Amino acid sequence: MSTLATNPTRPEPAPFGARLRHRLTIARKEPTALAGLCMLVLFGWLIAVPLVSIFQDMFTIQTGDAARIGGEVGDWTSYYLSRAFASRMSGIIFWKPLVNTLTVALVSMSLALVIGSVLSWLLVRSDLMGRGWLATALIIPFMLPAWTFALAWTTLFKNATIGGQPGWVEAMGYQLPDWVSYGIFPTIVIMTLNYIPFVILLVGNALRRLDSQLEDAGRMLGAGKGTLALQIVFPMMRPAVMSAALLMFADAVGEFSVPYVLGLPVQFETLATSLYRAIGTQQSGMAAVFTGVILLIGVVTLSLDTWMMREARRFAIIGGKGSMGRRQSLGVLQWPAFAFAFGLFCVAVIVPLGALALSTVMQLPGRFTLSNFTLDYWIGRDLGTVALRNGILLSDEFWAAAWNSVRIVGTASICAGLLGLMTGYIVTRSPVRWLAVALRQITFFPYLVPGIAFAAAFLSLFAVPHGPIPALYGTPLILLLALVADQMPFASRAGISAMTQLGRDVEESARIMGASWWKRMMAIIVPIQKGALVTAMIMPFISGIKGVSLFIILAVPATDVLTTFSIRLVDYNYTQAANAVVLMIALIALVGTLVINRITGTGLAQGLES
Amino acid sequence: MPKITLSHLTKSYSPKAAAAVDNITFTVEDGSFTCILGPSGCGKSTILRMIAGLETLSEGEIDVDGRVLDSVTKGIFVPPEKRGIGLVFQSYALWPHMTVAQNIEFGLKIQKMPAAQRKARVAQMVATLRIEGLEDRYPAQLSGGQQQRVALARTLAVTPGILLLDEPLSNLDAALRLTMRAELSRLHREFGTTIVFVTHDQWEAMTLATHIAVMSKGALQQYATASQIYEAPANRFVADFIGNPPINMLPAASHVARSFARAAGLDAPAHELGLRPEGITLGLSESAGAVTAIIESILPTGGSWLVELTCADDAGPIRLVQSTQTPPRWRVGQAVYVSALAEAMHLFSDTGARIASGVSRSHDHSRSSAGVI
Numbered sequence: 001m002s003t004l005a006t007n008p009t010r011p012e013p014a015p016f017g018a019r020l021r022h023r024l025t026i027a028r029k030e031p032t033a034l035a036g037l038c039m040l041v042l043f044g045w046l047i048a049v050p051l052v053s054i055f056q057d058m059f060t061i062q063t064g065d066a067a068r069i070g071g072e073v074g075d076w077t078s079y080y081l082s083r084a085f086a087s088r089m090s091g092i093i094f095w096k097p098l099v100n101t102l103t104v105a106l107v108s109m110s111l112a113l114v115i116g117s118v119l120s121w122l123l124v125r126s127d128l129m130g131r132g133w134l135a136t137a138l139i140i141p142f143m144l145p146a147w148t149f150a151l152a153w154t155t156l157f158k159n160a161t162i163g164g165q166p167g168w169v170e171a172m173g174y175q176l177p178d179w180v181s182y183g184i185f186p187t188i189v190i191m192t193l194n195y196i197p198f199v200i201l202l203v204g205n206a207l208r209r210l211d212s213q214l215e216d217a218g219r220m221l222g223a224g225k226g227t228l229a230l231q232i233v234f235p236m237m238r239p240a241v242m243s244a245a246l247l248m249f250a251d252a253v254g255e256f257s258v259p260y261v262l263g264l265p266v267q268f269e270t271l272a273t274s275l276y277r278a279i280g281t282q283q284s285g286m287a288a289v290f291t292g293v294i295l296l297i298g299v300v301t302l303s304l305d306t307w308m309m310r311e312a313r314r315f316a317i318i319g320g321k322g323s324m325g326r327r328q329s330l331g332v333l334q335w336p337a338f339a340f341a342f343g344l345f346c347v348a349v350i351v352p353l354g355a356l357a358l359s360t361v362m363q364l365p366g367r368f369t370l371s372n373f374t375l376d377y378w379i380g381r382d383l384g385t386v387a388l389r390n391g392i393l394l395s396d397e398f399w400a401a402a403w404n405s406v407r408i409v410g411t412a413s414i415c416a417g418l419l420g421l422m423t424g425y426i427v428t429r430s431p432v433r434w435l436a437v438a439l440r441q442i443t444f445f446p447y448l449v450p451g452i453a454f455a456a457a458f459l460s461l462f463a464v465p466h467g468p469i470p471a472l473y474g475t476p477l478i479l480l481l482a483l484v485a486d487q488m489p490f491a492s493r494a495g496i497s498a499m500t501q502l503g504r505d506v507e508e509s510a511r512i513m514g515a516s517w518w519k520r521m522m523a524i525i526v527p528i529q530k531g532a533l534v535t536a537m538i539m540p541f542i543s544g545i546k547g548v549s550l551f552i553i554l555a556v557p558a559t560d561v562l563t564t565f566s567i568r569l570v571d572y573n574y575t576q577a578a579n580a581v582v583l584m585i586a587l588i589a590l591v592g593t594l595v596i597n598r599i600t601g602t603g604l605a606q607g608l609e610s
Numbered sequence: 611m612p613k614i615t616l617s618h619l620t621k622s623y624s625p626k627a628a629a630a631v632d633n634i635t636f637t638v639e640d641g642s643f644t645c646i647l648g649p650s651g652c653g654k655s656t657i658l659r660m661i662a663g664l665e666t667l668s669e670g671e672i673d674v675d676g677r678v679l680d681s682v683t684k685g686i687f688v689p690p691e692k693r694g695i696g697l698v699f700q701s702y703a704l705w706p707h708m709t710v711a712q713n714i715e716f717g718l719k720i721q722k723m724p725a726a727q728r729k730a731r732v733a734q735m736v737a738t739l740r741i742e743g744l745e746d747r748y749p750a751q752l753s754g755g756q757q758q759r760v761a762l763a764r765t766l767a768v769t770p771g772i773l774l775l776d777e778p779l780s781n782l783d784a785a786l787r788l789t790m791r792a793e794l795s796r797l798h799r800e801f802g803t804t805i806v807f808v809t810h811d812q813w814e815a816m817t818l819a820t821h822i823a824v825m826s827k828g829a830l831q832q833y834a835t836a837s838q839i840y841e842a843p844a845n846r847f848v849a850d851f852i853g854n855p856p857i858n859m860l861p862a863a864s865h866v867a868r869s870f871a872r873a874a875g876l877d878a879p880a881h882e883l884g885l886r887p888e889g890i891t892l893g894l895s896e897s898a899g900a901v902t903a904i905i906e907s908i909l910p911t912g913g914s915w916l917v918e919l920t921c922a923d924d925a926g927p928i929r930l931v932q933s934t935q936t937p938p939r940w941r942v943g944q945a946v947y948v949s950a951l952a953e954a955m956h957l958f959s960d961t962g963a964r965i966a967s968g969v970s971r972s973h974d975h976s977r978s979s980a981g982v983i
Contacts, residue, residue, distance in 0.1 A: 010618070011618050513691075
């Protein structure tokens, strides 16, 4: 038996109809593409439709505005746009908040960049003492919700402009001007403190990767220190610095909680707080305009970042693996440098958390006498207050809110984690390429949209019934869906990276053995990806627990969660109780973050880089 | 027992690019041990995956004992999980979260075999593949050779009629390869399974396979028994790819080539003359068809020697390599007479097709063009 096949006859290619039938047969036996299509529809509904809907609101007459604008509800109008951008009121309504937003974002971004870069260099490239623990300690603010610091600020620096208990400084007899207590100054300080860890993570990581042999090579060619810094180090660091700057900027534009807590007493408005106010006063048309602007800024900034990261990758190849880090001796600057780093740790971590913690065990602020200390706000009974007569840990409201938080955020995180893994599966395994690309992009899109804009979009779409979908406002379901959609960028990225690392052959070998698609999922993919799945669930959980933006707009008293509960306590001036709740949230977020780092063994920085 | 028929198998990933697998037609005989051999990227693994059902066809048809598994014209596609074919992956693809026993048991569970029977079967497979004592280990705790045995055990446990192996020995060290090679031969005899395996290693192919399909750039070059592939290569590619050291290729018009060919009685007009290194003999006395050459270098390769020679020719010097089992008694720089055995010679046309081969004059039986179309 032997054949030689040099030029076997070539049959006519199969006709188009047969080819189509063949492909359909294959598709029927391979549900990945079908599952991908279902996911695409789901995310289209959860992510794309709400955003389209908000743009529609911007241009159509909203309920209640018909008489004022002159027309039927639903008619096309440019009223909202002209009111925001070009009316007599637009200065107050729009331009002032926009200027405030951009000022806060730009100033806090720049300050964080300068301070953070210096710290990164000290931590990575110098022999700063205590750099080991400082590297972790200085990251802590990143793990806490930003408004923890806002509350700490009010605890310390609140003045008599608004009622309730004074801050510690006032209580000790010093008069504070309004600009110290409220408004743009404290907002900038707090946002700066909150963003410094961001810079340390991103820039520090880039510095760590920068091969010091590259500097040596420059030195061998006779370059001085200044030339070296300007022509070698800075260009190499630029992508990381730019990326950190853009991420901070985008985040700052959408930041709601800090200006809300600190700006209200002095009518300091940003776009995010204006949006909140517009929603609170049923001006959905104006809310749409604010959302649109925030969204636009977010999209532009983060597209810039994506483009920067692509540029950065071009550099990364040169760096190589055999990088060598060498530490610069600080000499006489050792102590000042340490004082700087440690001072920042005190200002950013010890003082705010300490003040919050102390405030919850003191009856009157700022008075450090033994009789003033009490555990009543935690575990007391029958306090002399109108509402919340028991300590936090004994009050039903707290536990109801905590249970709601865990229930809603927990369910959402589990869904997000599973959907994330599923997204990863389809993105890496889909036989249809455009499906993979579309799914990857749509799940990443919420990352470009600040939470508050997203929540507004959700409200706009799901507040009224659409076709078979009933009105969801006031139900936990709307929170759940919004949370899932909002967390998909993290969950899907975790899923995609986990699936990319898992070869196809592991699943294929199960297929060969006769395992159906469902069996392969349950017996092979999910068990192997257990670790990634847990990460894809915990990460959304933490960010959901500490998040404010989504809840403040979508939650109602029946779906009160820890964050809205504490914001309400702030509004009612139950300072100690509010601080106690915030501390509990901070505790959950901190422990959760440490747990993830433990499980995955990866630093936070990896999660930030695209 | 299954016979696999591949007809006009084609796989193209994009209409612009050249087909990864181009119009392949051959039949794997029932109970044979067939090897698909070719350099990396020639499409051999794709064929294996198409038989398994992990790749779909762009054109053509696969059929096993008359059951069509995949056919574009008939619109039929049987998914891999329904084919009942065994495949051992190059990476072994053991499930990292299951123990050795669980890995082997998985397929049996899917076949809904009762627990007691399953246990017996696992024990039997463990014994057959000599992996006793490893049942409770996880794949990460096994050596490469052990992993491969587990992968084989897992696949053989469900007794597939067809067993596909993707580069079965490539991840093993030299000593282990010998053992596993013997093991595979033993398993083939014991189970009587039709085995198709893929490799880029001609030694692996020659020693294991009953039949070899040589591939290059997605096209089938030759499908024949191992000895025919060596003795009667269908074309220049096969002649060059099989054999170590590779065959010497001389321009047919050169004085050296014409002299060798005339002595062997090969007078067909040709483009190139292929001469196997082991078919070259060197001597100090002139004989018919011998040419003179200078010894350039002598390289011992452990038990055999490679002797490099150059012959002066009209169009410039011609380099030849001789492979010999007897210790060479030459010095570098020495002039010798080179002659060639007729059966080590093949003539190729300018398209690369083999035109004729030399016939051994010492033996009487002819095997010049056996089986060649």
